[in-house]
Amino acid sequence: MLAAVFSVFFAVAEEFSLLRAETPSNSTEIKEEKIWLPIPEPERASPIPLTSVEVSVSIYHPEPGQTDSSPFITADGSRINPKDPGKHRWVAVSRNLHKRWGGDIAFGDSIWVSGISEEMDGLYYVHDVMNSRFQNKIDILVGRKDNIMGLWHDVKLAKFE
Numbered sequence: 001m002l003a004a005v006f007s008v009f010f011a012v013a014e015e016f017s018l019l020r021a022e023t024p025s026n027s028t029e030i031k032e033e034k035i036w037l038p039i040p041e042p043e044r045a046s047p048i049p050l051t052s053v054e055v056s057v058s059i060y061h062p063e064p065g066q067t068d069s070s071p072f073i074t075a076d077g078s079r080i081n082p083k084d085p086g087k088h089r090w091v092a093v094s095r096n097l098h099k100r101w102g103g104d105i106a107f108g109d110s111i112w113v114s115g116i117s118e119e120m121d122g123l124y125y126v127h128d129v130m131n132s133r134f135q136n137k138i139d140i141l142v143g144r145k146d147n148i149m150g151l152w153h154d155v156k157l158a159k160f161e
Contacts, residue, residue, distance in 0.1 A: 053097065053104075053136060057116055057152045060092065060139040061085070074128040076107035085143040092128030092139040100129075110160040113138070116152045123160075 062071040062080045072080045074090065081087065091111070097103040105111065105126055114121045120140070130139055138157070142148045 053157060054153075055094075055097070055155050055157055056137045057113065057155045058137065058139050059142045059148055059150065061142065061144055076127050078127045080141065083143075084145075085141050086146040086148075088127075088141060089122070089124045090127040090141045091124045092130045092141070093126055094130045094134040094137045095132050096135050097138070098126075098129050105159060111138075112158040112160065113140075113155060114158075115155040116150075120148070 060066045062082065062085050064071055072082055074080065075092070078090070080090070091113075093103070093105050095101040095103075097105050099106040107126055109126045111124055111126060112122070113124055124138075124140065128139075128141070130137060138155075
């Protein structure tokens with residue numbers, strides 16, 4: 001039955017394309033020309049500060065010793081590029097900061113991190129949560145090749161709306 005439906009569908013599609021090809025055209029052809037314009041950089045939204053949260057920041061690698069048994073899948077279901085995890089600029093937040101547990105930050109939110117270093121400060125995206133034993137902390141996803149280690153205190157966060 002399914003095969004008959006497909007054959008009828010393809011026969012009708014062929015018939016219509018043959019009819020179009022045989023139709024004489026008196027109008028002039030219009031050539032479609034593609035113009036490539038540079039894509040403007042998005043305007044940065046002004047950060048809305050979180051409710052006076054002072055956090056500590058550390059880094060983590062996508063491996064079973066520092067995550068769960070599926071290190072390349074975050075808590076929101078996103079897949080980490082195993083060859084270059086740091087390129088994502090993703091973070092895991094402690095559960096007390098996440099909306100699911102009463103905080104202000106949700107999966108997919110953009111946060112501005114400042115107070116680490118010139119290289120590490122900047123815009124990050126929330127895709128993961130930390131173990132429940134951590135409070136007022138974020139973990140920045142990096143790869144082993146990034147050669148970044150550290151623990152920073154009194155780091156400021158701002159949430160982009």
